Amino acid sequence: MTAPVTAGSPAAPPSTAHHDRATIQENTLRTDRWWVTPLLTFIGLAAFVVYGLVRAFMNKWYWAGDVHLIAPFYSPCLSQSCVSGSSHILGQPIPRLPDWLSWVSPAMMVLILPGGFRLTCYYYRKSYYRSFWFSPPACAVPDGHKTYSGETRFPLLFQNIHRYFFYGALFVGSVLTYDAFLSLSGKDGGIGLGVGSIILFINAALIWAYTLGCHSCRNIVGGRLKHFSSHPVRYWMWGKVSVLNGKHQQWAWASMVSVVLADAYVMLVASGALTDVRIFN
Amino acid sequence: MSYQGKFRVWRGDHASGELTDFTAEVNEGEVVLDVVHRLQATQAPDLAVRWNCKAGKCGSCSAEINGRPRLLCMTRMNMFTPDQVVTITPMRTFPVIKDLVTDVSFNYVKARELPAFEPPKDLAPGEYRMQQIDVERSQEFRKCIECFLCQNTCHVVRDHDENKPEFSGPRLFIRAAELDMHPLDTRDDRKETAQAEQGLGYCNITKCCTEVCPEHIKITDNAIIPMKERVVDRKYDPITWLGRKIARRDQLSNQP
Known part of the structure; x- marks a missing residue:
């Protein structure tokens, strides 16, 4: 007779004998084009990283002063090396760096926040674990590694700092929103509106949709609670964040594309290659 | 409309097979399980397949169809073209018993390791009172039919058998989340248990469990990630820790 096993008590370890499995020679029997999604993800993320690196090292064409447009990759411009007018209410608290560090652009000083936020984001983790690290490349397709420890140890244990980057992303979202309003200054004073302003507003809105739909945000606003009934306001907020969270992947891609397009637009205007189309003033 | 379809079925046991x-x-209107039954009736009377309800509710007929973990009874044949070969294999992650039948006892062992529901000691059965908004999150996880397709597809054990002793898998993570979110569960150590005993950290949230769930439970978004965040609350977030100490109350425990 088998001894009874109660909940929570140690039980016999499960079989770990690999040879007990069905002997199937093929690594995967999937017949669909499972490799398309990881390939497209790889191309999209790699393009974003390359663009970000190029812009971070470019260190110019980030402020179109006459139409008050600042490139999102360089905002807030906190260094004393920033071009005149590109810094706003936050000032320039970071002194000019010595010559041997002149390659460090103001963009690099702020991109750590949105970059870290996306790098540790639960959606992006899924996408790059699949497309860059093949762990696994697709469901029921073999992992590309002989051993696996997941996020249990260094360095991937540090993915747990995602919520701190979330706090930083709240700051970045606020700055980008401020930038969008700042761009409403007219060329001749007063209020003005150009295509650049509209692009910055759309970008800020998408950045907020991505940021506020974050899984850490969902936990902080109410997900960690045991009793929603005792916290109706937090329950309401949790519900709203959950709606955004349901489309977190889509917001991640939309905001990534929008921030690149907004940055590229300002770069072209600032370099003189393009003139901001003004709707009025 | 009827047609003669081509099938490849894995047949064998733990020693050999093909x-x-x-x-x-x-x-x-047929599903794959109908064809498997026809094979049993006409060509292979000893073909082993585990099935029961034929309605996607018992979780018995889990297998892999053209390499994708699926229920045999919920996979319609009109998904395939008449000239397409349909390959049916047992779940790869578990020891095979015979043909399409696997030994899924790994999951029951892991289930027994998880501390059970602990209601308040001063409440007798029948005296439990809960508000709907407090239990609705847990109710999603109660839809689980224990087909173990999520366990089967999870690469942590599918591709790394050596992780089985340390890793309980997505089915047991949703059970842990269900209990941790349950308004009347009094245990305060479920986050620590999830991390230290169940191996929650092994999950790299690639969402294959969610993709294959026939009940469409959002395993990763609604159970695994919230549990990971609750572990962060406890272990890696000094601000939350400080807030709990200063306010002398614990939103993360079982207080309201």
Whole structure:
């Protein structure tokens, strides 16, 4: 007779004998084009990283002063090396760096926040674990590694700092929103509106949709609670964040594309290659 | 409309086995399990397959169809073109018993390791009172039919058998989340248990469990990630820790 096993008590370890499995020679029997999604993800993320690196090292064409447009990759411009007018209410608290560090652009000083936020984001983790690290490349397709420890140890244990980057992303979202309003200054004073302003507003809105739909945000606003009934306001907020969270992947891609397009637009205007189309003033 | 479909079915046991070719009649409205039953009735009477309800609710007929973890009874034949070969294999992650039947006892062992529901000691059965908004999150996880397709597809154990002792898998993570979110569960150590005993950190949230769940439970978004965040609350977030100490109350425990 088998001894009874109660909940929570140690039980016999499960079989770990690999040879007990069905002997199937093929690594995967999937017949669909499972490799398309990881390939497209790889191309999209790699393009974003390359663009970000190029812009971070470019260190110019980030402020179109006459139409008050600042490139999102360089905002807030906190260094004393920033071009005149590109810094706003936050000032320039970071002194000019010595010559041997002149390659460090103001963009690099702020991109750590949105970059870290996306790098540790639960959606992006899924996408790059699949497309860059093949762990696994697709469901029921073999992992590309002989051993696996997941996020249990260094360095991937540090993915747990995602919520701190979330706090930083709240700051970045606020700055980008401020930038969008700042761009409403007219060329001749007063209020003005150009295509650049509209692009910055759309970008800020998408950045907020991505940021506020974050899984850490969902936990902080109410997900960690045991009793929603005792916290109706937090329950309401949790519900709203959950709606955004349901489309977190889509917001991640939309905001990534929008921030690149907004940055590229300002770069072209600032370099003189393009003139901001003004709707009025 | 009927046609003669081509099938490859894995046949064998833990010692050896191979894919065997069959041609069988396929009729309009049928599912893969219908064809497997026809093979049993006409060509392979000793073909082993575990099934029960044929309605996607018992979780018995889990297998892999053209390499994708699925329920045999919920996979319609009209997904495939008449000239397409349909390959049916047992779940790869578990020891095979015979043909399409696997030994899924790993999951029951892991289930027994998880501390059970602990209601308040001063409440007798029948005296439990909960508000709907407090239990609705847990109710999603109660839809689980224990087909173990999520356990089967999870690469942590599918591709790394050596992780089985340390890793409980997505089915047990949703059980842990269900209990941790349960308004009347009094245990305060479920986050620590999830991390230290269940191996929550092994999950790299690639969402294959969610993709294959026939009950469409959002395993990753609604159970695993919230549990990971609750572990962060406890172990890696000094601000939360400080807030709990200063306010002298614990939103993260079982207080309201």
